[in-house]
Amino acid sequence: MFRSFRRIGALGACTVAAVAFTAVAPVSAAPAVPPLSAVSQAEDLEFTLYAKEIPGGQDEETGRAPEVGDSFAFADDLYRTKGGEKVGRDGVSCTVVRTGSPGDLQCVGTFVLTGGPGGQIAGQTLLSVDPADEAPAAFDIAVTGGTGDFKDVRGTIRSTPDGDHSRLEFHLTR
Secondary structure, eight states, X not given: OBOEEGGGGGGSSOOSOEEOBOOBSOSXXXXXXXXXXXXXXXXXXXXXXXXXXXXXXXXXXXXXXXXXXXXXXXXXXXXXXXXXXXXXXXXXXXXXXXXXXXXXXXXXXXXXXXXXXXXXEEEEEEEEEOTTOSSOXXXXXXXXXXXXXXXXXXXXXXXXXXXXXXXXXXXXXX
């Protein structure tokens, strides 16, 4: 649910790119997104996806410092590998809840997976953003639930910047 928060730049002083909700690439020897039969029977499910932000057509520079209550949204396409098969999409909305150095963004997102197991995975995070940091850092997203083949999942998603993508490592349990 998280990829590069390039939209932070639209909030003024927080011009540092942060990372959003998504990833792609197998964790361990498991397939990128396990087959449906494995999802139905597994207690632990781990896989990696890659997210690439889709253009939103919004003006990213407002020229003013962010204020508590400012918000933005973005969406990503999800892939098994960089440049590989598209297996889903996500949508994320973030709200500034603290300004300063660091500032905090409350972000909520949903991943929709369609390539293999199908369903939605919901997550959220409180993301600290330091305007002095030039490079975005990896962060964790709490998985709060799911639908379809991901019904009743919990766990975390580790979002890591990876060039023009974000790598998301899903660590799910039932």
